[in-house]
């Protein structure tokens with residue numbers, strides 16, 4: 001399945017997907033590590049069901065046989081009392097086990113699947129995330145998996161208890177009065193149909209509610225993450241309106257859900273009452289006709305109470321199945337999405353490369369049927385060379401750089417690092433040797449030190465400080481309240497643009513890559529910050545191959561080589577002076593920026 005297909009699925013109605021044999025097999029396979037617990041859970045479910053059936057039988061025995069002979073059997077009544085108490089204890093202990101260990105089993109399965117999904121998400125490429133909404137992914141990893149955990153736990157137990165109780169009770173009742181049993185059992189399908197009908201409507205509304213929660217998540221995330229833009233554009237009213245539209249849809253789904261739930265509960269509570277009245281009236285008639293004893297009628301009444309439980313459980317199972325299986329299918333869609341960028345068979349880890357990069361006839365497009373962003377591109381970069389990439393916005397500078405660490409895979413041609421096709425190098429090894437300082441700086445919520453250490457978790461405090469000094473960041477870091485331990489806020493909001501960029505440079509210093517890709521920030525920094533960033537970059541570039549996507553021509557001046565990218569490919573290359581003298585595209589760009 002492709003990530004585009006997945007993106008479309010999120011917008012599709014939340015219908016439960018078809019249950020195929022293969023899917024069911026996969027669904028059940030997650031029980032495998034928990035078979036002992038599952039069997040214990042089922043054994044307890046058997047105990048719960050049998051005790052529920054045996055207790056009315058005990059009552060029957062006491063009222064039918066022991067009470068009439070009370071003078072000789074008081075002791076036996078006490079004994080029966082003890083037996084019933086023992087049954088109750090067994091039932092209580094089994095219920096306790098099912099409620100506790102059964103839930104733990106479900107939670108373990110849920111958490112293992114959540115880990116698998118999260119780990120799988122880490123492997124999926126940029127292309128997957130280009131087509132995905134984080135809010136919807138979050139709702140798969142949280143809500144969907146919660147529903148699945150519930151199904152894994154309650155599903156087998158509900159089915160086992162419902163089946164055993166129904167069969168047990170019907171057997172007991174038919175041994176007492178087959179005719180009355182037939183009437184009582186004849187009502188069961190109606191009760192079930194009621195429960196299933198309203199249960200299904202309730203589920204549909206619940207599913208709609210879940211989808212709406214995903215949409216609300218998405219809105220909240222988008223709006224709050226972009227709060228600066230919202231406030232700068234005075235977009236609060238529009239944001240509130242868009243949020244409220246989703247919120248209202250959520251309310252509507254809840255309203256529909258609660259209406260069906262009310263009818264569902266009406267059936268769940270009304271059905272036993274109806275059966276009780278029926279058994280009292282018809283039972284009394286049978287007693288008067290001497291075809292039923294009062295003791296048997298009492299047993300009937302006790303059994304009717306037991307019989308309600310399977311109906312409730314079956315309705316509950318359909319709800320769990322609908323929510324859990326839909327969740328399972330949605331989660332499997334992620335797990336079944338093959339990472340499109342993987343290690344080739346036989347790919348190897350390489351030692352620190354010298355840093356020669358070569359593009360041979362490289363072509364790339366983002367969508368299979370989309371336009372080429374790069375086509376027939378040839379490029380040779382020497383180890384240690386400082387190369388600047390310039391060109392109009394959207395010509396593919398960032399794309400070209402993203403192909404080197406294989407964030408995207410070139411569709412045509414070969415890219416080599418020190419002569420080796422990068423697809424023959426293990427992905428982790430390749431990326432470990434390449435440092436990327438992205439244009440839209442991403443810092444994690446946490447402290448300065450945590451962020452710097454990201455590329456090298458074992459870095460010592462001295463190494464972190466050295467990297468920060470090299471990136472011209474040390475002085476501003478120590479001036480922060482808390483210094484290296486200062487909390488920088490979500491995505492580093494408490495720092496300026498230049499400070500954030502210097503932190504990412506320091507992070508790259510610590511990683512010490514052989515190849516450095518620097519996508520310069522387009523947003524203008526003040527002169528001092530720019531100078532600090534430039535000096536840091538110049539230091540960082542020492543002794544490594546550096547590819548800079550330059551938006552400010554001051555970055556370019558001292559480059560060993562400037563590549564001018566146009567839609568037709570590399571149109572010009574040379575030093576700043578040589579290209580100026582040539583009076584071509586580059587000279588035009590320089591004039592356009594008002595700098596010579």
Ligand SMILES: Nc1ncnc2c1ncn2[C@@H]1O[C@H](COP(=O)(O)OP(=O)(O)OP(=O)(O)O)[C@@H](O)[C@H]1O
Pocket residue numbers: 130366367373391392393394395396397398399400
């Ligand atoms: N993830 C993506 N999915 C689809 N198309 C994309 C994606 N990223 C970029 N593009 C398209 O590819 C083309 C090249 O984009 P790229 O970001 O490489 O240009 P650039 O030269 O780096 O631009 P800028 O100087 O503005 O950063 C553009 O037309 C852009 O719309």
